[in-house]
Amino acid sequence: xxxxxxxxxxxxxxxxxxxxxxxxxxxxxxxxxxxxxxxxxxxxxxxxxxxxxxxxxxxxxxxxxxxxxxxxxxxxxxxxxxxxxxxxxxxxxxxxxxxxxxxxxxxxxxxxxxxxxxxxxxxxxxxxxxxxxxxxxxxxxxxxxxxxxxxxxxxxxxxxxxxxxxxxxxxxxxxxxxxxxxxxxxxxxxxxxxx
Amino acid sequence: xxxxxxxxxxxxxxxxxxxxxxxxxxxxxxxxxxxxxxxxxxxxxxxxxxxxxxxxxxxxxxxxxxxxxxxxxxxxxxxxxxxxxxxxxxxxxxxxxxxxxxxxxxxxxxxxxxxxxxxxxxxxxxxxxxxxxxxxxxxxxxxxxxxxxxxxxxxxxxxxxxxxxxxxxxxxxxxxxxxxxxxxxxxxxxxxxxx
DNA sequence: TTTACTATTGACACCATTGTTAATAAGAGG
DNA sequence: CCTCTTATTAACAATGGTGTCAATAGTAAA
Numbered sequence: 001x002x003x004x005x006x007x008x009x010x011x012x013x014x015x016x017x018x019x020x021x022x023x024x025x026x027x028x029x030x031x032x033x034x035x036x037x038x039x040x041x042x043x044x045x046x047x048x049x050x051x052x053x054x055x056x057x058x059x060x061x062x063x064x065x066x067x068x069x070x071x072x073x074x075x076x077x078x079x080x081x082x083x084x085x086x087x088x089x090x091x092x093x094x095x096x097x098x099x100x101x102x103x104x105x106x107x108x109x110x111x112x113x114x115x116x117x118x119x120x121x122x123x124x125x126x127x128x129x130x131x132x133x134x135x136x137x138x139x140x141x142x143x144x145x146x147x148x149x150x151x152x153x154x155x156x157x158x159x160x161x162x163x164x165x166x167x168x169x170x171x172x173x174x175x176x177x178x179x180x181x182x183x184x185x186x187x188x189x190x191x192x193x194x195x
Numbered sequence: 196x197x198x199x200x201x202x203x204x205x206x207x208x209x210x211x212x213x214x215x216x217x218x219x220x221x222x223x224x225x226x227x228x229x230x231x232x233x234x235x236x237x238x239x240x241x242x243x244x245x246x247x248x249x250x251x252x253x254x255x256x257x258x259x260x261x262x263x264x265x266x267x268x269x270x271x272x273x274x275x276x277x278x279x280x281x282x283x284x285x286x287x288x289x290x291x292x293x294x295x296x297x298x299x300x301x302x303x304x305x306x307x308x309x310x311x312x313x314x315x316x317x318x319x320x321x322x323x324x325x326x327x328x329x330x331x332x333x334x335x336x337x338x339x340x341x342x343x344x345x346x347x348x349x350x351x352x353x354x355x356x357x358x359x360x361x362x363x364x365x366x367x368x369x370x371x372x373x374x375x376x377x378x379x380x381x382x383x384x385x386x387x388x389x390x
Numbered sequence: 391t392t393t394a395c396t397a398t399t400g401a402c403a404c405c406a407t408t409g410t411t412a413a414t415a416a417g418a419g420g
Numbered sequence: 421c422c423t424c425t426t427a428t429t430a431a432c433a434a435t436g437g438t439g440t441c442a443a444t445a446g447t448a449a450a
Contacts, residue, residue, distance in 0.1 A: 030307065106302075109360065150374075150378060157356030157361065160364070
């Protein structure tokens with residue numbers, strides 16, 4: 001009797017493998033793709049092993065949600081915190097949000113009731129964000145911190161909206177493809193005018 | 196043998212009953228609440244009857260998606276098309292998008308691959324939107340239609356982003372509750388300055 | 391080498407959801 | 421009153437996703 005060789009991974013490695021496959025499935029197949037059978041198949045392990053590492057299917061989903069949220073906050077922070085000119089910063093922000101993975105992550109979070117799943121990690125990032133707010137405020141006469149916050153949130157919310165339903169809304173508005181492409185740059189030019 | 200009396204509805208009435216219950220379930224329980232068993236129970240009919248009217252569970256979901264999308268486009272149009280001052284219009288727009296139903300609708304659409312389910316109805320509303328774009332353009336010197344389009348899209352996308360993850364993003368930015376409430380009004384004041 | 395720990399696996403059971411079918415009954419039209 | 425259509429229902433079957441369990445096999449430590 002020949003038995004198949006087993007690959008024994010350490011727990012972190014196994015979890016990382018599984019979450020990577022889960023993230024890809026979320027992008028390609030939406031929420032319905034996030035079942036333990038398919039995710040396990042994609043990552044080359046058996047579904048029993050997956051349950052061993054995450055406890056339940058819901059546990060796996062929560063772990064993925066937390067991981068992706070952390071990554072998004074991190075990406076946003078590093079873009080906002082860069083020394084690039086505002087025009088570049090805004091374009092980068094829109095480019096980040098137009099990735100399907102980010103869109104589906106935000107949509108998924110909006111559909112979940114208990115959206116405080118990842119609040120701990122995000123609260124940890126407030127300090128960094130606050131630093132960014134201060135830096136933007138310094139460019140404003142009178143160092144208007146509230147104005148800086150509003151401007152940053154306007155850029156962020158618009159980028160999110162762009163990611164969620166940009167193409168649909170824009171074609172509804174009758175915008176051509178090139179007009180759609182130029183919108184991020186336009187925002188980058190216009191928002192500084194409000195200072 | 197006593198048989199229960201049967202209520203016989205006409206098809207439109209039955210479909211309306213079912214979709215109303217489905218919409219409420221989407222708001223309260225998310226996508227997982229959109230199964231034929233629960234929806235049928237809530238609307239007081241048997242799940243077999245539901246399948247008779249919509250063909251399949253997916254058919255019911257597509258019908259709900261189409262109905263809600265139509266309603267959203269209609270609400271957006273009537274707000275944009277009102278004669279109210281820009282400040283009021285923006286606040287109304289944000290109020291519309293902050294309703295949980297609209298949030299979940301957009302999130303749902305973003306998660307679905309085939310987002311052209313409702314394209315026909317939306318395309319039919321382009322004429323109305325185009326009329327609104329023209330009206331806004333008339334307030335701009337030189338009747339800059341492209342600028343009008345960009346402004347409207349900035350407002351819309353920001354409102355969508357506000358609906359999808361407004362509270363989360365804003366508390367991450369360190370905004371107080373009152374600052375969060377005032378944001379729509381702030382947008383209403385600022386955007387006209389870009390003209 | 392021996393032992394202890396645990397990641398891994400296959401097989402199984404369970405449950406929720408979906409879909410099918412034949413029978414029934416309500417209502418419209420003749 | 422009779423007939424035809426079809427909305428309605430209960431009961432059943434099928435499927436797929438979830439979770440359990442005992443056995444197995446790497447791996448590190450004693």
